[in-house]
Amino acid sequence: MTTRVSVVEDILSANDKLAASNRARLDAAGVFAINLMASPGAGKTSLITRTVEALKDEFRIGAVDGDIATTLDADRIAAVGIPTVQINTGGECHLDAVMFQSALPSLPLDDLDLLIIENVGNLICPASFKLGVHASVLIASVPEGDDKPYKYPVMYRGVDAVVLNKMDVLAAFDFDVDYFRQGVEVLNPGLAFFPLSCKTGEGLDAWLAWLRNEVRKYVSGDSGAHS
Amino acid sequence: MTTRVSVVEDILSANDKLAASNRARLDAAGVFAINLMASPGAGKTSLITRTVEALKDEFRIGAVDGDIATTLDADRIAAVGIPTVQINTGGECHLDAVMFQSALPSLPLDDLDLLIIENVGNLICPASFKLGVHASVLIASVPEGDDKPYKYPVMYRGVDAVVLNKMDVLAAFDFDVDYFRQGVEVLNPGLAFFPLSCKTGEGLDAWLAWLRNEVRKYVSGDSGAHS
Numbered sequence: 001m002t003t004r005v006s007v008v009e010d011i012l013s014a015n016d017k018l019a020a021s022n023r024a025r026l027d028a029a030g031v032f033a034i035n036l037m038a039s040p041g042a043g044k045t046s047l048i049t050r051t052v053e054a055l056k057d058e059f060r061i062g063a064v065d066g067d068i069a070t071t072l073d074a075d076r077i078a079a080v081g082i083p084t085v086q087i088n089t090g091g092e093c094h095l096d097a098v099m100f101q102s103a104l105p106s107l108p109l110d111d112l113d114l115l116i117i118e119n120v121g122n123l124i125c126p127a128s129f130k131l132g133v134h135a136s137v138l139i140a141s142v143p144e145g146d147d148k149p150y151k152y153p154v155m156y157r158g159v160d161a162v163v164l165n166k167m168d169v170l171a172a173f174d175f176d177v178d179y180f181r182q183g184v185e186v187l188n189p190g191l192a193f194f195p196l197s198c199k200t201g202e203g204l205d206a207w208l209a210w211l212r213n214e215v216r217k218y219v220s221g222d223s224g225a226h227s
Numbered sequence: 228m229t230t231r232v233s234v235v236e237d238i239l240s241a242n243d244k245l246a247a248s249n250r251a252r253l254d255a256a257g258v259f260a261i262n263l264m265a266s267p268g269a270g271k272t273s274l275i276t277r278t279v280e281a282l283k284d285e286f287r288i289g290a291v292d293g294d295i296a297t298t299l300d301a302d303r304i305a306a307v308g309i310p311t312v313q314i315n316t317g318g319e320c321h322l323d324a325v326m327f328q329s330a331l332p333s334l335p336l337d338d339l340d341l342l343i344i345e346n347v348g349n350l351i352c353p354a355s356f357k358l359g360v361h362a363s364v365l366i367a368s369v370p371e372g373d374d375k376p377y378k379y380p381v382m383y384r385g386v387d388a389v390v391l392n393k394m395d396v397l398a399a400f401d402f403d404v405d406y407f408r409q410g411v412e413v414l415n416p417g418l419a420f421f422p423l424s425c426k427t428g429e430g431l432d433a434w435l436a437w438l439r440n441e442v443r444k445y446v447s448g449d450s451g452a453h454s
Contacts, residue, residue: 039371068378070377093349121379122350123267128318144266152296152348
């Protein structure tokens with residue numbers, strides 16, 4: 001058992017070093033990067049397309065899209081007119097710093113302000129692998145149920161903001177927003193929280209204001225530098 | 228890279244051997260076991276409680292519940308009055324044959340006809356680890372989106388039936404059942420398919436009839452023996 005644990009530690013520490021080097025590369029180019037994580041179907045791609053549509057006249061935006069198969073999501077993102085790189089993980093349940101590093105040469109980093117990374121749809125694996133970003137964001141969604149922070153604590157603990165998507169269907173589900181929020185608060189007190197609907201646009205403004213502020217702070221040199 | 232692949236192969240082959248031994252143990256006791264897999268929040272626990280309520284006078288049923296944290300689901304299952312064992316995976320994104328083996332001594336196998344295993348909420352990892360069951364079932368749900376068979380092909384290819392849950396909210400989502408079904412058919416032609424709603428009970432009868440038939444075939448010695 002000792003051997004196994006030590007191997008995992010080695011992998012994670014090697015990943016962390018590469019993540020730091022990715023981060024240095026982004027900083028050299030002045031690109032603020034966010035890592036979007038979520039269950040399959042929570043709305044990562046929809047949030048990205050909504051965000052790009054709203055902010056593309058303000059910031060130069062690029063995207064990296066991680067999936068185990070197909071370019072369906074990358075195609076949707078590229079369709080809103082930004083440089084998009086697809087990473088096919090070949091079955092792996094998460095992106096890691098090596099995969100992210102391999103995507104960087106295909107992006108026009110010097111011409112970007114904001115890079116949005118869509119991780120593989122998974123509430124467990126992506127939480128363990130740093131990429132070298134400036135902020136990590138989790139997208140939950142109403143149909144998944146209000147117990148998810150309690151059941152997937154590692155993911156909720158490691159992020160800088162939580163988006164709760166699909167608020168337009170709240171009435172159709174037994175979802176107690178206070179109970180959900182309470183679970184988040186215990187794990188990650190004071191976390192930025194954005195209930196919204198990518199479908200109707202309800203609540204998007206608060207999310208966009210937060211992201212706009214994070215990118216501006218970074219560009220002006222007053223970077224928080226969390227993840 | 229070669230070393231890494233060979234390690235993964237070793238782990239999987241060791242897992243397969245243990246899975247075969249789990250299967251032999253279930254067969255010795257005459258217990259038909261199913262492995263339920265799904266994204267977080269697709270409705271695994273709801274399908275289990277619905278199924279137990281409907282079939283508990285017909286079959287003696289037990290459950291194994293896998294989660295990375297909490298006993299929330301196991302508590303819900305135990306509340307319908309069947310023997311339930313919780314496996315806390317300690318962060319792992321799937322159950323494996325070792326974990327399942329460790330749960331077996333806590334179950335009254337000789338007094339069971341049907342054992343329902345709830346895997347960890349994940350559309351990727353559980354597909355790679357056999358447990359030693361007689362059938363694997365994937366629960367998809369309408370809010371996740373109709374593109375999931377295309378994006379998570381390994382999971383859809385490896386199962387013996389697909390349940391499509393939350394049909395009661397179909398009208399609120401852009402979900403094309405034919406497109407979803409087509410994606411499944413390409414990967415797994417002729418797969419048993421059960422659109423239903425655990426909330427309203429709509430469509431449950433067809434699922435229960437399929438499961439009842441599988442258990443009866445097994446008990447009568449005419450077992451299909453797939454997974």
